[in-house]
Amino acid sequence: MAEQRNLKKEIDTKLHDEVLQDALSRFADQYPEARLRSYANVDSIEGLRDDLRDMKQWTVHHIEQVADEFEASIKARGGHFFRAKDGDEVKKYLLQICKEQNVKRIVKSKSMASEEIHLNEVFENAGLHVRETDLGEWMLAVADQKPSHMVMPAIHLNRKQCAGFFSHELKEEVPPDIPYMIQTARRVLREEFLSADMGITGANFGIAENGAIGLVTNEGNARLVTTLPRIHVVLIGYEKLIPKVEDAAKILRLLPRNGTCQRMTSYMTMVDGPTPVIHKVDGKWVEEERQQYVILLDNGRLDAAHDEKMNSVYQCVRCASCLNVCPIWTLVGGHVYGHIYSGGIGAILTGLLHNMDAFSQFSDLCIGCRRCTTVCPGKVPIPDLIDELRSRYVKEHGLALPERAAFQKILANRKIFHTLLRLGSVAQKPVASKGFIRHLPLFFAGMTKGRSLPAIADVPFRDRYAELAKKNPRSSLKVAFFSGCNLDFVFPGTSVSVVKVLQDLGAEVLFPMEQSCCGKPVLGMGDRDTGRKIAKKNIEAFESCGADVIISACPTCAETLSHTYRELFRGDPVWEKRAEAFASKVREFTSFVAEKYEQQGRLQNVNGSHKTTYHDSCHMKRGLGIFEQPRALLATAKSTSFVEMKNPDKCCGMAGAFGIKYSEISLPMLTEKIQNIKATGADTVAVACPACMMQLRGGLDQQAPEIRVRHIADILAEDIES
Known part of the structure; x- marks a missing residue:
């Protein structure tokens, strides 16, 4: 079970962290334009994204074949190869190597997978000296913090904080001067590189065709980790495998631009097997063959590969561009997500690679705005995957009692739901004024801080429709209006406007009284069973009116009716055709007009x-x-x-x-x-x-x-x- 957290308290702390807020706001403001500038000479960004997506999709559908070829290529070049089912197998394997090879000192670079399985703790508990060499990771290790970003792990820190960590670690006064800190890091880390017995890296990709791995960096530490120690360990997940050398270009054209807004990073390193290494033995310099160990990590990845709904997560190249444009991450940072990976993609990876209890604690931080989908180089449908995992969690564990009562007993029952809304319009009168609720008493007061809440209308649209219907023109174009909850009970005047505009176009406007909520609130929480019940009632209501077009002036409703209803009944022998016929008639108001x-x-x-x-x-x-x-x-x-x-x-x-x-x-x-x-x-x-x-x-x-x-x-x- 995942540790229970006070997420609201964590969020509040981050929102009041001035250093974090300054760093994230500046970054969020600068990133979109900087990213686009890096694509200035590219003919088609979408073409590059399509190429990458298609290549990664082919790979995941042939993952065992690609993994077998990768293993064969590694062994042909003299490397050792090990497939690890989970983090425990990785740790056991590496500790055995350290014992056999008399490893005392380890340097690391570019490995989020090692963070995922908490590898450093095992080394330290075994008495081994392990040092992160990427500057951000090094400072986080000193500060005993987790990465807050997959590419810029220490983005939440400023230079004064970094200088404090340097001073604490090195037992000397280090000023908050960035060039000085970089030079200090070079001086200290040089000794680490030269004295290390083992270097551990991750990989941005592993090429099945020749066994090479690619490392995309700006600091160059990864090159030293792969070349100076006498043992090089590569920890790579199945999702990083690609079939051929030419496929690397499909990643390299996108990853730097999306990750750091560069056409290419400072270092692009390819490592293709063991190479000679010169090191001191008993005071003498000795040349011998470096040993390479490649560990292919599963830890839930193969299950994801064989999951037809979740395998598109393999299209992720860990550029973190989805975080960079996420309105939630850019306000609260990465640590509130609770595991190693943050943001929307982090929620998915946590559910697939860690556990679903941890996923459930912060999955609703994804608001489904889909901004991430506009920049993701692999076109990963992040909000859709989160919705899928939510529904699986709810199917297994159910909803909490308040949500279950609200959705299954109220929202799914139109008469009860609408009766409560009508009662609410009366009950709100002591606190409502001119369409707003501006102040609420006691512990509800925070709900009206900084914004007023909408009041429920005295007369819903459904009670006004009959009068409007008298003005319907005689027309062959029959348009049914799906109002949704807000336009029916909160903004009925806007519904009146919708009808007037449609009538002005020459349409006869129909309004099936049996319609209710589109079901999005229920579906968004993962309760698809209740969502199907609501959908069936709406489909039945509109089938009976015989309209040519179904208009919604709410895009959330329009997307739910036209897209989600199709998915809800996919494979249902009775309802699939009915849902398809219904959805095919749905149009959003402004596009239709x-x-x-x-x-x-x-x-x-x-x-x-x-x-x-x-x-x-x-x-x-x-x-x-x-x-x-x-x-x-x-x-x-x-x-x-x-x-x-x-x-x-x-x-x-x-x-x-x-x-x-x-x-x-x-x-x-x-x-x-x-x-x-x-x-x-x-x-x-x-x-x-x-x-x-x-x-x-x-x-x-x-x-x-x-x-x-x-x-x-x-x-x-x-x-x-x-």
Whole structure:
């Protein structure tokens, strides 16, 4: 069982760590542009990513064949080869080598896998001297800390802290001067390299064709670790194997650019078997053949390779670019993730290589914004893999009692759910004012710190539809409107706008009363059984109305209905076809309207009076791939003059229940978004997502009440009415 942690307390500590916050904010701001500059002369980044993904996919589907060839190549070059089932086998094997070869001193470089299995502790307990030689890893070892990043393990430290660790370790005063510290490290480590009996490295890749390993570094310490000691040990995971020499180029074109924003790192080292080494024996210099031991580590990797839903994790090349753009990691750093690997990819690796209990403790730190998927060189679908592991954990362990009651007894029962919402609209009256809940008593007070909460509407949309239906044109185009919870019970006025815009397009708008929540909150928690029950009810509700198109003005709902419902019923002999027929009709509102406007010749730029900016919903841009159409519609609106904000597609921090559960993280994300909105000078921010509207309206109500938040449907409807 994983050790239980106070994750909220850890997060709070990191958010108040000024050194960490300064380092992460500067890095997060600089990384995206620096990465793109490194690709300046590349014809097609997507082409490179596709090549890498395809090569890694082929490899994982032939992993035993590739591993056998790698082993044969290593042995043909005179190396020793060992396949380790887990970390314990690695430790036992290496301690035996150390005993047989009289190893006393060990130097290490470039091996996250050794961190994964806590190798250093075993060496130290056996009385062996072991030294990390990568500068960041060395300082972390002195500080007794874990890496917070896969490429820049000590990014959370500043130079004063580093100087303190140097001074403590070397028993001398070391000033916080970076060049001086580097020179000091060279002086101290030189003795370590020269006196070491064994060098241990990882590998960025291992080539089956010839048994070579590749090491991509900027410090050069790995070269010394592989060439000076008389024994070189390579600890490499199955996922690092590639078939041929030419495949290395597919990694090298992407890894440095994504990892450190360089076209190529300072050192690219290839090691292809044992080479002669000269060292002192009894005071005399002796030349002999260096020994090479290659350990191929499983530790859960082969199970992942044979898992058709999880094997895409092999496409990861450990560049950590997913961390560099993750809005959560760039606020709290890596240590809150609790294991060796951090961020979204770290959650997956923890579940696959460590244990699912540890995974479950921080898996909900992934908000599913999919920003990681836009930069990952191997196109690993990180949020999808996390969702899969969540569902497996819930299937085995179940949900906690509060979630189980909320989802299975309330959300899955439309009548109970909607009755409670109606009761809530009455119960909230003592604390609600003009559509907001601005203050809550007692221990609820923190929920309204920095933002107001939305009030439930007095009259939901479903009670207003009948009057709107009277204005339906007689039309062959029958459009069913899926409102979702927010547009039905929180923003019914926006639902009215949606219907008016669709009617203006000449559509007869239908509204099946049996529809309910799309099920995303349930599915996001991993409860797919309840999610299927909700999906079936929604599918049945819309089948009965006979619509040609199903419109959703919530991109989260649209993605769930059109994508997730298909996956939920994959292989189901009865429901797969019904889900497919339903999903194929689903359209997101702005993309549908923009298409119709273009057909009708209505997409014409108009320079309106209100300076308006636009926030991209995560599910909208990266889930559905819709980002040009909302801007095109805003350009046609008589009231808007469009201006782009900085980072328009960076998450606002709502992310469903995340915004409430982790409000301490959500609020800094919201504040950054509001600062970017204010910097445009806009008096209106347009959105196409009710959840984002909820978050931004609440934040602006307290931080900049002069700025309005409007759904694009409301802006278009206003034009129609005028």
